[in-house]
Amino acid sequence: MNFRKYFRPKVPADRAAWAVGKSLLDADDCWRDVCSLREYKVAGSVATCEMAFARSAVIRHLYKSIRQDNISAVMTDAFDDLLKQSFAGDGGPELTDHYKQPNLTQIMLGRTAFYDQKAFPFFQLGMHFVLAVGVPDGRDATQIGLMFNAIYARGEKMLSQARLSADCERP
Numbered sequence: 001m002n003f004r005k006y007f008r009p010k011v012p013a014d015r016a017a018w019a020v021g022k023s024l025l026d027a028d029d030c031w032r033d034v035c036s037l038r039e040y041k042v043a044g045s046v047a048t049c050e051m052a053f054a055r056s057a058v059i060r061h062l063y064k065s066i067r068q069d070n071i072s073a074v075m076t077d078a079f080d081d082l083l084k085q086s087f088a089g090d091g092g093p094e095l096t097d098h099y100k101q102p103n104l105t106q107i108m109l110g111r112t113a114f115y116d117q118k119a120f121p122f123f124q125l126g127m128h129f130v131l132a133v134g135v136p137d138g139r140d141a142t143q144i145g146l147m148f149n150a151i152y153a154r155g156e157k158m159l160s161q162a163r164l165s166a167d168c169e170r171p
Contacts, residue, residue: 011162013071014078017063020158021082024059024151025052033147034133041134043094053108054129056083057115058122058148062155070166083108122148 030051034040040047056079063075087108096102118128126145130138 009162010165012167013074013164016159016162016164017075017078018082020062020155021056021059021079023158024155025055025082025086027052030055033144036143036147037130037133037135037140039136040130041136042098042132045092045094046098047133049091049095049107050111050129050132053111054115054125054148055151056108056112057119057125058151059155060112060116061119062152062159066159066164068164068166071164074166075164083112121145122152 027048030048031044034044034047034051037047042050059079060076063079064072066072066075084105087104089104090096090102091099091104091107095104095107099107101107115125115128118125123142123145125148126143127138127141129144130141135141
């Protein structure tokens with residue numbers, strides 16, 4: 001009998017959503033992933049933000065795939081709140097020049113919605129990402145698709161280590 005299955009800690013779904021979201025949306029990890037591209041045509045801050053927006057679509061896809069609807073909804077709502085908090089304020093001159101909009105929250109809402117529609121399969125998401133950052137010929141799309149698949153797997157592993165409850169405890 002597998003006792004670990006029964007003795008996993010019970011974690012509020014919204015707290016788990018924040019923890020997994022913060023871990024997978026780490027700015028340094030996003031920058032490292034962008035640096036793995038051979039070449040891109042946008043500014044580094046724009047490419048890093050695009051990576052974060054695409055990663056957020058992967059994370060939202062992960063939360064939507066949870067079989068319990070009430071937990072899935074709680075996690076998706078909590079993650080949306082995390083995104084709004086993380087991307088609050090002014091985007092800076094490079095982002096404003098690229099997106100023609102100074103409000104980073106509005107940029108995030110638009111780009112996340114765009115990637116959210118194309119989140120699965122991850123190779124398709126990778127293709128849209130490399131087109132957004134200006135990779136010539138889309139040659140790194142497969143590599144990025146595999147990267148998104150690995151991010152999804154990391155999130156799944158994190159969530160499998162806790163029993164989720166629909167109780168809310170916003171951090």
